[in-house]
Amino acid sequence: MDRHNQAIDRWVRPEIRALQAYQVPAADGLIKLDAMENPYPWPESMVTRWVDRLRSVSVNRYPDPQARTLKDRLRTVYSIPEDVGIMLGNGSDELIQLLQLAVGGPGRTVLAPDPSFVMYRMIAAITGADYVGVGLRDDFSLDVETAIAEIRDHNPALVFIAYPNNPTANLFDRAAIEGVIASAPGPVVIDEAYQAFARQTFMGHPAMDENLFVMRTLSKIGLAGLRLGILTGPRAWLEQFEKIRLPYNINTLTQVSAEFALSENQVFEDQAEQICRERDRVAQILEKRKELYVFPSATNFLLLRCIACDPERVFEGLLRNRVLIKNLHQPGTALEGCLRVTIGTPVENDTFLGALDSVLESIDG
Numbered sequence: 060m061d062r063h064n065q066a067i068d069r070w071v072r073p074e075i076r077a078l079q080a081y082q083v084p085a086a087d088g089l090i091k092l093d094a095m096e097n098p099y100p101w102p103e104s105m106v107t108r109w110v111d112r113l114r115s116v117s118v119n120r121y122p123d124p125q126a127r128t129l130k131d132r133l134r135t136v137y138s139i140p141e142d143v144g145i146m147l148g149n150g151s152d153e154l155i156q157l158l159q160l161a162v163g164g165p166g167r168t169v170l171a172p173d174p175s176f177v178m179y180r181m182i183a184a185i186t187g188a189d190y191v192g193v194g195l196r197d198d199f200s201l202d203v204e205t206a207i208a209e210i211r212d213h214n215p216a217l218v219f220i221a222y223p224n225n226p227t228a229n230l231f232d233r234a235a236i237e238g239v240i241a242s243a244p245g246p247v248v249i250d251e252a253y254q255a256f257a258r259q260t261f262m263g264h265p266a267m268d269e270n271l272f273v274m275r276t277l278s279k280i281g282l283a284g285l286r287l288g289i290l291t292g293p294r295a296w297l298e299q300f301e302k303i304r305l306p307y308n309i310n311t312l313t314q315v316s317a318e319f320a321l322s323e324n325q326v327f328e329d330q331a332e333q334i335c336r337e338r339d340r341v342a343q344i345l346e347k348r349k350e351l352y353v354f355p356s357a358t359n360f361l362l363l364r365c366i367a368c369d370p371e372r373v374f375e376g377l378l379r380n381r382v383l384i385k386n387l388h389q390p391g392t393a394l395e396g397c398l399r400v401t402i403g404t405p406v407e408n409d410t411f412l413g414a415l416d417s418v419l420e421s422i423d424g
C-alpha cells in the first residue's frame with residue numbers, strides 16, 4: 060500500500076484526501092436500528108405478485124431512460140402537480156450530487172441548517188463548493204433571521220432544508236422555511252425524506268413556479284434497497300439538471316419494482332402509521348428515564364441526549380446487547396451527548412428498551 064502513497068498525494072485532490080468515507084457499520088446478527096429502515100416485510104401475496112411481475116422483465120434491454128411508467132405512478136401517488144417536473148435519482152443521495160454538480164462546485168456556496176443530513180456537506184466537499192451550516196437554536200428550531208442573514212452574506216447557489224430534519228427529527232416552522240425560500244437567490248430544495256411520517260409537505264407550494272424543489276425518497280417508507288429518489292420542481296430547471304443525469308441511472312428492476320410497490324401504496328401508509336404509534340410508545344417510555352432527554356419527533360426515529368450518562372458507554376453497551384443504533388455524540392458540537400435510534404418492530408423496540416435499562420443500570424451502579 061505504502062508504495063502508492065506518493066502518487067496518491069500527487070494526484071488525488073486534497074479535498075478528497077481530507078474526506079472521511081461515509082461509514083456503514085456491519086450489522087450481521089444485530090438488531091438494526093441505525094439507518095431509518097422500515098422493519099416490516101410485505102404481505103406474502105404481494106411478494107408473489109411482485110415476483111410474477113419480475114418474470115416478464117427483459118434484463119437484456121437497457122432500462123427506459125425516462126422511466127415514464129414509474130413517473131406516472133409517482134405523480135398520482137404523491138400528488139405531484141401536472142406543471143411540475145420530475146427527475147429520478149439512484150436514491151436521493153444521487154439527486155443531492157446531481158444538484159451540486161449542476162449549480163455547486165468551486166466558487167459556489169451550498170447552505171443548509173446545521174446539524175442536518177451529512178450528505179449535503181459531504182458532496183459539497185467532494186465537488187469543491189464552500190459549505191455554510193446555519194446553526195439551529197438549542198431546541199433545534201430554525202432561526203429565520205439568522206438563516207436570512209447567512210443567505211445575504213454568502214449568496215448560496217443552493218439551499219437544502221430537510222423537512223423534517225435528520226438527525227434532529229423535528230419539523231421546522233413553515234413560515235421560517237418560506238422566509239428562506241423568499242430570500243434565497245437560487246434553488247431551495249426541501250428534502251422530504253420523512254414525509255410518510257410527518258404528513259406535512261411543500262408539494263404544490265406556489266414557489267415551485269420559481270426556485271422551490273421538493274425531494275422525496277422511497278428509502279424510509281420501506282424500499283431502501285431499491286434506491287429511488289424523486290426530485291420535483293420547475294421543468295425548465297430540471298431540463299438543465301437532466302443533462303448531468305447518467306441515462307440509465309434507474310435500473311429496470313427498480314423501475315418495475317417501485318412502480319409495483321407504489322400501486323399498493325396503502326401497505327406502506329399503514330406501516331408508516333404503525334411505526335408512528337410505536338415511536339410515540341417508545342418515546343413515552345424513554346421520557347421516564349432521568350438520564351435521557353427525548354427530542355420531539357415527526358419521523359421514524361428518536362433523537363436522544365444523554366444528560367446524566369455517557370453516550371459512548373450507552374452506545375457500546377447496547378452493541379454488546381446486539382442492538383445497533385447511531386452514535387452522534389461529538390464533544391463541543393450541537394449533537395454533544397446525542398444518540399439516534401430508528402423505530403423497529405414492537406419486539407425489536409422492546410429488546411432495545413430492555414437492553415437500554417440494563418446498560419443504564421450497569422453504568423449507574
Ligand SMILES: *Cc1c(COP(=O)(O)O)cnc(C)c1O
Pocket residue numbers: 095149150151152153176221224225250252275276277278283286287288
Ligand atoms: C435518508 C435520507 C436521505 C437519503 O435517502 P436515499 O434516497 O436513501 O439516498 C436524504 N435526505 C434525508 C434527510 C435523509 O434522512
